[in-house]
Amino acid sequence: MAPWAEHAIWWQVYPLGFTGAEATALPDGAPVRHRLRHLEAWLDYAVELGCSGLQLGPVFASESHGYDTVDHFRIDPRLGDDADFDRLVSAARRRGLHVVLDGVFNHVGRGFEVFRRAGADPAAAAWFRRAPGGADYDTFEGHHHLVALDHGEPAVLDHVVRVMDHWLGRGASGWRLDAAYAVPPRFWREVLDRVRPLHPGAWFVGEVIHGDYAGYVRDSGLDSVTQYELWKAIWSSINDGNLYELAWTLERHGELLPSFTPLTFAGNHDVTRLASRLDDDRHLGHALAVLFTVGGVPSVYYGDEQGMRGIKEDRAGGDDAVRPAFPGRPDELPGAGWPVHRLHRRLIGLRRRHPWLTGARTTLPHLSNRAAALLSAAPAGPDRRLLTLLNLGDEPYRFPPETFTGILTGTSPRGTARLAVLESSDPPPAPGDPALVPAHGWAVLGGR
Structure with missing residues (x-):
């Protein structure tokens, strides 16, 4: 893993939603919307939060939500152009933020240029996996508009290598590979053998x-995978x-x-937000305290x-509620959210003061159904x-006193006073x- 990534803390943004872009592609001839510039006003906000990287959702030309790519070499006109990128x-970079891009290389939209030639061009047709029986092309998890690429086709491998090289050459620091689980790990290894x-x-x-x-990391050669468990x-x-x-x-x-x-998180663009997922608002801090004091590379999803x-719903448009538009500037956000923001800043600050937490192993010296100590x-x-x-x-x-035994070198159960909150x-x-x-409380303790 690149040394800078070992201690990264990500702010993840879904650009099409964040910037209030249209739900579908612009008509031919429509002027480019320079919405990526909207994100620039939020870079200082990310830095002040304590993040060191910007993890972007799809920014390439697509038909709708960004995961139906039609051109991997072109910024979606709803977001801008190469100059905006x-x-x-x-x-x-001037603020010390690395930028990671979302690469959708398992499938493409039906408007993808090579797929539009597939009916008449056998070489183009070879890019796409056939469904069982061979009568039609396979799709991603049954979504007709998402055509599955054939990762055994050398032209597909060449294409992904060119795309990665192009945008890394323009300043990106890495890639989040969408639906990597649907791609044979050997494909990523072959790609990375050429890109690294x-x-x-x-x-x-x-x-x-x-x-x-x-096993997937080992076989694919990737640096990390998402820790959904x-x-x-x-x-x-x-x-x-x-x-x-x-535990x-x-x-x-x-x-x-x-x-x-692993890439750790309490929320992302594909799941119900943490604040909606938790049954008791008083337990938000508990969730965040776990995220920021256990091993991993943590990511915070914008908002x-x-x-x-x-709440994410399993229907067309069911992701919209978790991918909202943000205002022009941070000071335009509602006031009610700033206490949660301050909590994030405190815990991210704690994380940055203890960078060894990236690789920390966590054990539980005390555990019950509703109380636990994580060492x-x-x-x-x-x-x-x-x-x-x-x-x-x-x-x-x-x-109990035995919870604290050994937290500091030479500490005995009587030595808990040496701990600071x-x-x-x-x-x-x-x-x-x-x-x-206290009731419904949490604390992170360390040595004085």
Whole structure:
């Protein structure tokens, strides 16, 4: 993995929604809309949040939502043109922000130029996978307008290599590979064997929902994959009052870290927002405390840092609620979201002050259904540890002395006074008594 990516914290943006772009492609001859410039006003906001990278959703010419690409070499006219892209990347780089692009290389829209030739051109037809029986082309998960590429076709491999090289050459720092799970891992390895020598500092993360994460990374050569198991465990264990689920998932999560660093998140463009997913608003901080104190490369989906709500629905347009337009400037956001923003800033700041958390293994020295202590420790080197305490109950919870044994070198159960509360819910634990966490409270403890 590129050294810069090891400690990245992403702000993920879905540009078509963020900029209020039209729902479908512009008609031929319509003037280009220079909406990527809208994002420039938000780069300082991302930096102030504590992020070091901008993870962009689809920006290439498409028929509608961006995942039905028709031209990988052209910025969607609803968003702008090459000059707008170059300007955005340059503005991001001046602020120390890396830019990662969304690459949709499993399927294309039916308006994709090669597909339009497929009926009369056998060489073009070879780009696309045939459905069982061979009467028609295969599609992505049954969506007729998304035609599946044939990843055994050399021309497809060449095309993806050219696309990646082109945009990395224009200043992108890496790629998020959409629906990577639907692509044979050997295809990515063949692509990366050709792209990495040209761009050795680039970072590549694949969208993988479930399965053998470590095996997919090993076989594909990717740097990372999306950690959906942890995403699900964070909110469902809190909602169900079953922190054993979180413990089980963190054990599996820890087994991944020696081989790669997963992309972790509490929300993204494809799922119901965290604030809508949680049954109790008081538990938002618990979810974020877990995200920012366990191993991984964390990502914040735009709007989540403002506590925005949105429910994904399984229908046409069902993603719209989680992909809203943002105003022209941060100071135009509603005032109600800024306390959640400040909470994100505090926890991201904690993360940045303890960069070893990227590879931290997390164990649970104390666990019950509704209370847990998460001990995150550096995998090697100096003895670095943080303890995250969670209380989902209606009464204050006192963690037993043995919870704190060993959190600091030489610390005994009597030595808990050496611990300091680094971050906490409001109200914080009782002064001088970090073992007592208030009802529906949480705290992150470290050494004084």
